[in-house]
Amino acid sequence: MKSKVLRLYDYKKMDLSNYQVDFHVDQGRIDAESNHLILRYPSWKEGVEVNLGDTVTLKTQSKNEKFNKESLKISVGSFLYSRKLEEAIVGMRVGESKSVTVDEEKVTVTIVSVTNKILPKMTDAFVKEFGPENVETVEQYKEYLKNKQKEEILEEISYRAERAVIRELFSNSEIVVAKEDFDYCMKLQMDRHNVLAELEGYNLKEMTKEDFEGKIPVSSYWELIVLLQDNCWEYLESYLIGCYMAETEGIVVDLSEETYNQQIKDYVKHWRTDEAFARKINTFEEFKILQYQAYFYETLRSFYKNKLIKEN
Template sequence: MKSRILKVKDYREVDVEPLLRPFVPDETALEAELRRLTNPYIRWEPGEEVSAGDQVVCRLLSDCPRYNKEKVRFVAGSGMFQRELENLSIGMRVGETREAGLPEGKVSLTLAGVMNRVAPEPSDEMVEKLELDGVHTVAEYRAYLLEQQREAAFGQDSFEALKKLTREVISGSEFILYREDWAEAINRELDRCRTLCRQEGMVLEEMTPEQFQGRIPVKSYHELVAMLQYDGWDNLCRYLLGRRYAETDSFHSGEAEYKAFIADYAKTWRVSEESAREANPFENFIFNEYTGHAYTVLRNYIREFY
């Protein structure tokens, strides 16, 4: 490849913080995950009063056959039976009767029995049994769950910031780019797509919009070529940036990494290693690895502000 980079704009000069929304923990989801920790330790005890989550046995009387039953079981508040009747049962005591007006008609509910759901408080012993590296206490598990939330939110919220940062770094850097390098990168990707389609028994140039759906985000071969041509120039720049960053951060990808990738690809997609190599030539792998490395470096920079 003759294309090269002359000067790299320092990504640390770009202010990305205003593009990121502040992270707000979802406390409801966090508490729900902590409660899931206690699920294997839940026990059921005969009770007198219904709370949400309890197992209810009741008698229903109604002119509607569906709700005229001598014995019905459901979990109060689960939404698995009939939400209004489930909610009606909450707070009832054994032997008590209440009525509800449903679209199907009036229903009388008499509570015959209840099994109270008894869940212990989360404990360090429960956390230990999860066998998570570095997580041994409830407090550490809560911090672990919070970090998972943060990572998930960052994955969504960082997209626009990464686009802006990449655009500014490329536009602020100096490149010598050759058309033949751009064309070669595009043609290699087209060849890869042809191979993947051929392995599925299709001809890329003849594929219908329905055949493209779920595989490539275009509706025709000509749209695919246009998309690759549009993205190709920036991809070439990102590849060169990835190469430059690798000179200082010790990132490396070569034959050993390619071999591991092919083995994983073959296992994941249940194809032979020969088919995996045919669909993923070494040159494509290296190009994508260093293009991806540029993204990783810029994304890690954004992560510092989240």
């Protein structure tokens, strides 16, 4: 491309305090999530006495067919079968019988077998086996849950900050844009939209307001051109700045065919389409641009993400 960045605005000096939020750890959520992990991986052991959470096989006898079962498996305390009956059998032992009135029916319950639910302890070994990937200790797990809360907040607040950084960066940097490069980027975007329209059986130029509805927020082909031209500035400038950043920082952006082919494979799998279509809509030319854009957005994100959350 003939276009290039002559001078990049020093965005790292930007004051983001207007976008900053206070972060307080929600300890209740950390406890609840830790407890959830424990509940998900119990162990089971043949037992004698019925406790809440156990799996119990019962024999029930009643005049009512619903409560007349030779072998009935229930989870005590889930209250999926009968709250009253489940509460009544807590503390009973294998072989014991009891009469319970359920839904105005007299039911004789006999405990046939009990499998006790044993909840694990939150230890390093447990976390290593059942916790998230690369988390090996209880301390690391708590830190992981805390960071998860931070990431969620960041997800909510980062869009406004990112747009502000991009606005400032674009308007204060010196970038020369050649018309042919702008046209090239427009062509890439138009080609992509034409392929998608064809796939749905449309001719892009002839699409009506109704045809566009729910697909692209425009009501005519000409509105689409205006939208794409508008998007094209950021498309091109983010690419150019990505190239500039990579060059000045000595970073080699991955433009290998191997990575491109992997992305095509992922696209085919995700969208359940064929490889020829995937290559038609995701050209190698565009892949190279997108890789530099990704580097640009990742660099910005790593700058602002640590400035947006004020930990208390």
